[in-house]
Amino acid sequence: MKKIIVGLCIVVLIAVFGGRALWLYQHRETDTNVVKIGALVPTSGFMAFEGKNVVSALNLLAEKMNAKRDVKIKVIYEDDKYTSKDSVSAFRKLQSQGVDLYFVYGDLPAKAIVSIAQEQKLPLFAMAESKELNDSPVVVNLSPSSTDWTDSIFSFVNEMLKPQNVVIVHQKDMAHVESTKRLKDKFKDTVQVINSEQFDPNVMEVRPLVSKVLSYKPDVVIVLGYGSTYTAILNTLREQGFTGTIVSDPNVSSIKHELAKTPYPLYWTDTLFDDNTDIPEIKEFLAEFKEKFGKKPSTFTMMSYVGAQALMNAIQTAEYKPMDIYNNIQQTKDLKTVLGPVTIDKNKWMKLPIVIKQLQPDGTAKIVKE
Numbered sequence: 156m157k158k159i160i161v162g163l164c165i166v167v168l169i170a171v172f173g174g175r176a177l178w179l180y181q182h183r184e185t186d187t188n189v190v191k192i193g194a195l196v197p198t199s200g201f202m203a204f205e206g207k208n209v210v211s212a213l214n215l216l217a218e219k220m221n222a223k224r225d226v227k228i229k230v231i232y233e234d235d236k237y238t239s240k241d242s243v244s245a246f247r248k249l250q251s252q253g254v255d256l257y258f259v260y261g262d263l264p265a266k267a268i269v270s271i272a273q274e275q276k277l278p279l280f281a282m283a284e285s286k287e288l289n290d291s292p293v294v295v296n297l298s299p300s301s302t303d304w305t306d307s308i309f310s311f312v313n314e315m316l317k318p319q320n321v322v323i324v325h326q327k328d329m330a331h332v333e334s335t336k337r338l339k340d341k342f343k344d345t346v347q348v349i350n351s352e353q354f355d356p357n358v359m360e361v362r363p364l365v366s367k368v369l370s371y372k373p374d375v376v377i378v379l380g381y382g383s384t385y386t387a388i389l390n391t392l393r394e395q396g397f398t399g400t401i402v403s404d405p406n407v408s409s410i411k412h413e414l415a416k417t418p419y420p421l422y423w424t425d426t427l428f429d430d431n432t433d434i435p436e437i438k439e440f441l442a443e444f445k446e447k448f449g450k451k452p453s454t455f456t457m458m459s460y461v462g463a464q465a466l467m468n469a470i471q472t473a474e475y476k477p478m479d480i481y482n483n484i485q486q487t488k489d490l491k492t493v494l495g496p497v498t499i500d501k502n503k504w505m506k507l508p509i510v511i512k513q514l515q516p517d518g519t520a521k522i523v524k525e
Contacts, residue, residue: 189227190470190480192463193249194258195268197237201382202261205409206237208456209260209282211448213463220467228467230258239267246271256280256477258297258463262288262330269294278481280466282459284330289503295484297462300504301334304404307424308377309341311511311524312402318374323351324364324388326380334379334404349373356382365391374399381406386413393419407514408454415518422523425512426494428457431519440493461492462505 194213197206210232217228231252233245242264249257257272257279259265265281265288272279272293279294284301288294312318323338325331335351342348349371354364361384368376369392378388378401385406392401400420407414407423414421430451432438444452452460469484487499495508511524 188225189229190256190475191252191254192228192230192256192258192466193246193252193254194230194232194260195235195242195245195249195264196232196258196260197264198232198234200236200238200241202237205453205455206234206260208450208452209459211444212452212456212460213258215444215447216460216463216467220464226470228470235260235264235267237261237263239263242267243271256480258466259283260459262328265294266329276478278477280462280484282455282462284334286333287329293481295481295499295503297465297505298458299507299509300502301330302337303504303506303509304424305334305337305341307509307511307524308402308404309338311422311424312375312377313342313345315524316375316400316402318346318400320347320349320371320373321375321377322349322368322371322373323377323379324368325351325353325378326382326385327353327355331379338377354380354384354388356380356384359384359387361387361391362395364388365395368392369395369397376401378403380404386410389414389421405454408512408520411514411520412518415514415516419514421514422511423514425510425520426454426458427508427510428452428454428494429512429520436493457494458507461494461497461507464492465490465497465499465505 196209197203198210213230217230221227231249231254233248235242235245246268255277257277259279259281262283262285265279265283269279269288269291273291277293280297281288281294282298283296284298289296321342323335325335339348352364352368365388376392376399389401403423405423405425408425427434428437430441441451465484465487468490469480471483485499485503487497489496489498498506500506510522512520513523515521
């Protein structure tokens with residue numbers, strides 16, 4: 156009798172677990188309907204505050220896309236710490252996991268791995284601004300070009316502020332050096348650029364630099380950069396008595412409440428995104444993001460979101476061919492996103508609406524030029 160009972164138990168177990176195994180096999184995510192995107196994002200180091208937001212945004216986007224499509228997106232993250240060495244290491248780790256399609260946040264990590272990717276014909280979809288990257292046959296830049304940002308600054312300063320003289324203060328890296336050169340070239344027929352000064356993002360003592368800038372007695376100071384040193388320069392300009400106008404780039408967006416402690420004429424280039432927006436689509440997205448992650452996204456988080464949306468939209472079929480996806484994304488035109496219509500132009504740059512905002516005393520932003 157005992158043998159009969161044991162035998163029945165074995166039959167039942169086989170039926171239960173064998174059936175479960177069959178169901179899992181039939182409903183598994185196969186290599187043909189799952190596309191792996193390797194994401195190099197700084198989740199530690201001095202850019203971690205932004206990197207963690209980008210991870211949240213990409214997870215939310217993948218969740219939304221996967222709910223609508225047969226081809227599933229799987230994002231695999233590696234922390235590049237926003238250094239060249241760690242970016243190469245993170246890239247190698249992703250390669251070992253069978254990834255051959257890459258989303259990269261920032262110029263520095265993308266530059267660190269572009270030669271390897273190019274040699275192996277692995278497409279990079281980079282949140283970057285450098286023309287040096289865009290010349291590569293495997294890179295598509297999923298952010299507006301530095302030309303777009305600087306053209307917005309130029310037209311605003313030239314047409315609305317009409318200063319007698321300008322000083323440009325820029326971060327010491329290729330993207331901001333390129334932007335400064337472009338601004339100087341554009342201003343040469345209309346506004347006197349007295350000088351340009353550069354700063355090291357790792358040096359927090361900025362008072363000597365600011366004193367030198369103010370010795371030129373400029374009407375307008377243009378500040379290009381990001382991070383703690385960048386913020387210190389913006390604050391120190393006022394502390395040392397500058398009463399003119401400051402114009403900057405999108406990085407003001409994430410620190411505008413801090414800067415509003417000392418209200419002054421401060422303008423910057425930005426996207427349509429704002430955490431006090433009246434645009435229904437953005438308000439809806441903000442509410443969803445805050446409910447899910449307990450915080451609001453930044454401008455760069457939002458740009459990462461729509462850039463990755465363009466990438467995921469280019470993944471059209473179950474047949475996974477990385478260079479086909481690279482070619483598909485270049486056909487993106489007027490893709491509907493929360494930041495307005497997005498297009499990838501003929502030079503492989505993402506185009507989206509750019510505006511000029513002004514800092515308000517309460518830390519909010521007001522659009523003054525579209």
